[in-house]
Amino acid sequence: MEETEALVGVIPHSVDCHLFKEPVKKRRRSHRDWQFQAFPSAEQSALKEYEKLECRTRRVLSNTYQKLIQSVFLDDSIPSGLKYLTNRLLALIEKPPLEPVYVGFLGITGAGKSSLINALIQQAMFLPVSGESVCTSCIVQVSSGCCEQYEARIHLLSDQEWKAELKDLTKLLHRAERSGEEEADVWGRDEAAEEAARKLQMLYGHGAEKRHFEDLLRVKPRGRIPTSRIITLKAEEAGELSVKLDPYIRTQRRDWDGESAETQIWPLIKYVEVILPRSALIPEGVVLVDIPGTGDFNSKRDEMWKKRKLPADSKVLEASALVYTVSAHEYWQQAILTEEESEIPKLREYIRKRVLDKKRRLVTKYVMEAFGLLLLTDTFNSKESLLTEQLNMGGLRHFVEEKMDLLEKAIEQCFARMEQPLKTGVQVARTSYRRNLGACLVRSRGNQGFHQTLKAVCLKNGVYASRTLARIDLNEALSQPIYDQIDPVFGGIFRDGRPAAPALTQHIDAFKHCLEERMAEIGVRGGWKHDGYKRSFLMQEISAILGGLESHILRRKRKIYESVTSSIQNDLKPCYEEAAQITGRKACERMKDAIRRGVERQVAEGMFERAQERMWHQFRQLKHGITEKVRGSITTMLTLAAPQGDGLYKELADVRNEQKEMEKLHRSLREVAENAQLRRGMQEFLLRMSPSKAGPHGTKL
Numbered sequence: 187m188e189e190t191e192a193l194v195g196v197i198p199h200s201v202d203c204h205l206f207k208e209p210v211k212k213r214r215r216s217h218r219d220w221q222f223q224a225f226p227s228a229e230q231s232a233l234k235e236y237e238k239l240e241c242r243t244r245r246v247l248s249n250t251y252q253k254l255i256q257s258v259f260l261d262d263s264i265p266s267g268l269k270y271l272t273n274r275l276l277a278l279i280e281k282p283p284l285e286p287v288y289v290g291f292l293g294i295t296g297a298g299k300s301s302l303i304n305a306l307i308q309q310a311m312f313l314p315v316s317g318e319s320v321c322t323s324c325i326v327q328v329s330s331g332c333c334e335q336y337e338a339r340i341h342l343l344s345d346q347e348w349k350a351e352l353k354d355l356t357k358l359l360h361r362a363e364r365s366g367e368e369e370a371d372v373w374g375r376d377e378a379a380e381e382a383a384r385k386l387q388m389l390y391g392h393g394a395e396k397r398h399f400e401d402l403l404r405v406k407p408r409g410r411i412p413t414s415r416i417i418t419l420k421a422e423e424a425g426e427l428s429v430k431l432d433p434y435i436r437t438q439r440r441d442w443d444g445e446s447a448e449t450q451i452w453p454l455i456k457y458v459e460v461i462l463p464r465s466a467l468i469p470e471g472v473v474l475v476d477i478p479g480t481g482d483f484n485s486k487r488d489e490m491w492k493k494r495k496l497p498a499d500s501k502v503l504e505a506s507a508l509v510y511t512v513s514a515h516e517y518w519q520q521a522i523l524t525e526e527e528s529e530i531p532k533l534r535e536y537i538r539k540r541v542l543d544k545k546r547r548l549v550t551k552y553v554m555e556a557f558g559l560l561l562l563t564d565t566f567n568s569k570e571s572l573l574t575e576q577l578n579m580g581g582l583r584h585f586v587e588e589k590m591d592l593l594e595k596a597i598e599q600c601f602a603r604m605e606q607p608l609k610t611g612v613q614v615a616r617t618s619y620r621r622n623l624g625a626c627l628v629r630s631r632g633n634q635g636f637h638q639t640l641k642a643v644c645l646k647n648g649v650y651a652s653r654t655l656a657r658i659d660l661n662e663a664l665s666q667p668i669y670d671q672i673d674p675v676f677g678g679i680f681r682d683g684r685p686a687a688p689a690l691t692q693h694i695d696a697f698k699h700c701l702e703e704r705m706a707e708i709g710v711r712g713g714w715k716h717d718g719y720k721r722s723f724l725m726q727e728i729s730a731i732l733g734g735l736e737s738h739i740l741r742r743k744r745k746i747y748e749s750v751t752s753s754i755q756n757d758l759k760p761c762y763e764e765a766a767q768i769t770g771r772k773a774c775e776r777m778k779d780a781i782r783r784g785v786e787r788q789v790a791e792g793m794f795e796r797a798q799e800r801m802w803h804q805f806r807q808l809k810h811g812i813t814e815k816v817r818g819s820i821t822t823m824l825t826l827a828a829p830q831g832d833g834l835y836k837e838l839a840d841v842r843n844e845q846k847e848m849e850k851l852h853r854s855l856r857e858v859a860e861n862a863q864l865r866r867g868m869q870e871f872l873l874r875m876s877p878s879k880a881g882p883h884g885t886k887l
Contacts, residue, residue, distance in 0.1 A: 225469065225538055225542070229538065229542050231861075232542065232546070232858065232861070233542065233545060235858040235861070236545050236546060236549040236858060237283075237545075237549075239549055239553060239851060239854060239855060239858065240283055240548075240549050240552055240553075242847070242851055243552060243553050243556045243848070243851055244278075244279060246556065246560070246844050246847050246848055246851070247275055247278055247279050247556055247559070248279055249841075249844055250275060250559075250560065250563065250841050250844045251272065251275040251276060251279060253840070253841055253844075254268070254271070254272055254275070254563070254841070255272065270822060271559065271562055271563065274555075274559055275559055278552070278555060278556060278559070281552070283548075284471050284544065284545055284548060286329070286471050286472065286473045287471060287472050287473070287537070287540055287541055287544060288327075288473045288475055289472060289473065289474050289475065289537060290475045290477055290494055291303060291474065291475060291476055291477060292477050292494075299476050299477065300313040300326075300476055302530075303328055303474050303476055305518070305528075305530050306467065306468060306474065306530060306533065306534060307328065307462060307465065307467055307468060307474075308467055309424045309428075310518055311425075311428065312424055312427075312428050313326060313328075313428075313435070313476060324434075324435060324455050324456070324457055324458060324478065325457040325458070325475060325476065325477055325478065326435055326457070326458045326459075326460060326475070326476040327457065327458070327459045327460065327473050327474070327475050327476075328460045328462065328468075328473070328474040328475075328476065329459075329460070329461055329462065329468070329470075329471075329472060329473045329474070330461070330462040330463070330464060330465035330468050330469070330470055330472070331461045331462070331463070331464070331470060332464060332470070333461060333463055333464075334463055334464075335420050335421065335422060335463065336420065336421045336422070336423070336424055336426070336427040336460075336461070336462060336463060337418065337419065337420050337421075337427075337460070337461045338418070338419040338420075338427060338430070338431050338434075338458060338459065338460045338461070339416050339417070339418050339419075339458070339459040339460075339461075340416065340417040340418075340419070340434050340455055340458050341415065341416055341455070341456045341457050341458070341459065342411065342415040342416065342417070342451065342454040342455060342456060343415070343454050343455075343456050344415060345415075347456075348454055349403070351453075352399060352402060352403070353399050354642075354645050354646070355382045355385060355386060356386075356397075356398060356399040356402065357399075357641075357645055357766070358378065358379065358382045358638055358641055358642050358645060359379060359382050359383060359386070359395050359396075359638075360398065377635060377639060377652065378638045378639035378641070378642040378650065378652065379638035379639075381652060382395070382638075382642075383395035385452075385453035386402070386453075388408075388449060388450055388451075388452055388453055389407045389408060389409070389450060389451070389453050389454070390402060390405050390407060390408065391408065407450075407451070407454070408450045408451075409450035409451035410451070411451060411454065417434075417451075419431060424462075427460075431458070431460070433449050433452075434452070434455060434458060435455075435458050467534060468534070468537070469537070469538055469541045471541055472537055472541060546859070549855075550855060550859075551733070553851055553852060553855050554726050554729070554852075554855075555726065555730055556848060556851075557726065557848050557849075557851070557852045558726035558727055558730065560841070560844060560845045560848040561845075563841050563845070582704065582824060583821075583824060585704055586701070586817075586820055586821075586824070589697055589700050589701065590697075590813060590816065590817050592697075593693060593694070593697045593812075593813065593816070594809065594813045596693040596696075596697075597690065597693060597809045597812060597813070598809065600679060600689045600690055600693060601679070601805045601808075601809065603675050603678075603679065603689075604672060604675055604676065604679070604801075604805070607671040607672045607674075607675050608668065608671070608672055608798055608801065608802075609798070610671045611667055611668030611669070611670065611671035611672055612668060612794045612795060612797075612798050614667040614668075614670075614671065615664065615665065615667040615668050615794045616789065616794055618667055619664055619785065619789060619794075622663045622664055622666065622667070623660065623663065623664060623781070623782065623785055625663065626658055626660055626663050627640075627778050627781065627782075633774040633775065636774060637773060637774040637777075639658070640765075640774055640777050640778070641765075641766055641777065643658050643660065643762075644762040644763070644765040644766035644777065644781070645762075645766050647661075647755055647758075647759055647762050648660040648661045648755055648758060648762055649661065649662075649755075660758070660781070661751045661754045661755040661758065662751055664754055664785070665750045665751045665754050665797065668750050668794070668797070668798075669750070676747065680739070680743050690739065694732055694735060694812075697732070697816075698728060698729070698732050701728050701820075702725055702728065705725060705728070727823045728820070728823075731815075731816060731819040731820060731823065732816065734815070734819075735812060735815065735816070738811060738812070738815065739808065739812070742804065742807065742808040742811065743808075745804055746801060746804040746805060746808065749797070749800045749801045749803075749804045750797045750798075750800070750801055752800075753793075753796055753797035753800045753801075754793060754794075754797055757788045757793045757796065757797075758784055758785065758788060758793075760784070761780065761781060761783075761784025761785065761787075761788070762781070762784075764780050764784065765777040765780040765781050765784070768780060
């Protein structure tokens, strides 16, 4: 999942579940209290109730799973339906309780990303802020935990990753025999070469920039490099950790005259993870990500840097609820703006609400899925089925096939909206590629200082990302006219976070609504009028099946969007490889000529048209993936809900107590939501009555 919401980028990531562990009760209670301290009292109560619901549900599922497994071991064969049930139970049991909410801070160097994070965590100079020679040099993740100390983990490139970068760096720096003074002069001013040389000098000492790849492989890097490739720092105070952390995450001065053990391993740093003690400002589970203003020549760090594609500025400004007039500087000075006027408290509140809403949605879905699975175990032990054979075999299957065909056609029509913009984009790209390429290759001061930078571009297949210079991406420049045309339509099909649902989601929701109406009709005809549990099971299974499409669509969405640039990069790879080998007199101009010839040749052979077809191929794959997943899953569901016949399932273990417990939890879910809404309303009323008495969270009553 990758979800981008204006200024806030959210990325799910799996974490260990603390609910599986059995810590000492006193310590666990303390952790629960601190875990919610960043929230107002009403939200704290809701979070605690949701966690109790989740914990109890997980325990019921574990007990059910153990009973079923024990009964299965007594049988010689395991029916496919029972395999389906136990696999679903195990997947829910092992599901993480809450995936972190990642909040990305992006902007050009000096925009104030680090300063804003410092203000959010109430530590004025915790992360280094931009100055004449100081700014963040790698991705830094800041979160709060249940620890008592400040802690940082510096993650280093693996040995294999560093060898790959070392090979590129030595290729970039290796100078074959050149003639003429022009090349020597260019060499001395090249930013890419300077950065590559500094990396090798930092890690291997002066003179390393003149050595070959094979030679450097035999040299042990300087600095302390742990076998785990993680360096851990700890401190009692924020300032103490900040001092220790500073050499690892700041951009090093160009005129350095000596190195510490910390700066020596700077080229190996992949990203830095900072864990704050329990915080009343940032909830546990929130990760603030400080992203450098540019990328990095290292492919692994650059890959991390360029993962979230934000909407255009105009789209951000349309979402007024997500635009904050934040001033980190005035937050500390408070000479012009008060703390509230700086809107930093408002930003904290937005982050808290995101966490609470995510927890609410996750627990609701979790309890509903668990309830449906417990109902399914009841059908295995019951002589009655959820659906009569006549309705199931004679009507419902045909109805589902009919609606699946309609869904497939609706998706085709939805994707067909991309046809004209994509075609127009290809036409514009064909007429403008020389100008767009020239804008990347032609420098205002000529080739001076550009020779090795261009070689770096070619070594990385058309992309050069430096920590200090503007990013160069030839593939993106060539494909930009296509994206200019397709972006509005693509966003309308896929984009989340808008008042109106994306077009693709609307079609899937319409399909779901049709099935739910049909199930309700069958329920009335089948005598379910006073038995809502049977209907709930089928409704829940439908929701689970269609809800599972979200992550599939999200993964495919990214592949579809990147397919144009990836296609162009793949077609131009031989051209880049050829240009990277060019050395000697006037090498820079000869490299440019090689790139231009390669692009001309590929355009003539249909490079943009191939990119268009590859995008369509990705769209077709997504359509087939959606329909096949839905068709297969619903077929399985109907099979399980149909009469099984005498003797097909032997009597399972008695899980009636677990079923009753899940019924209680299912009812409690609504009560928690209603109570949370009542608490919020009461708190808002009290705040309106006495705003001057509000505490730091507005909760002093």
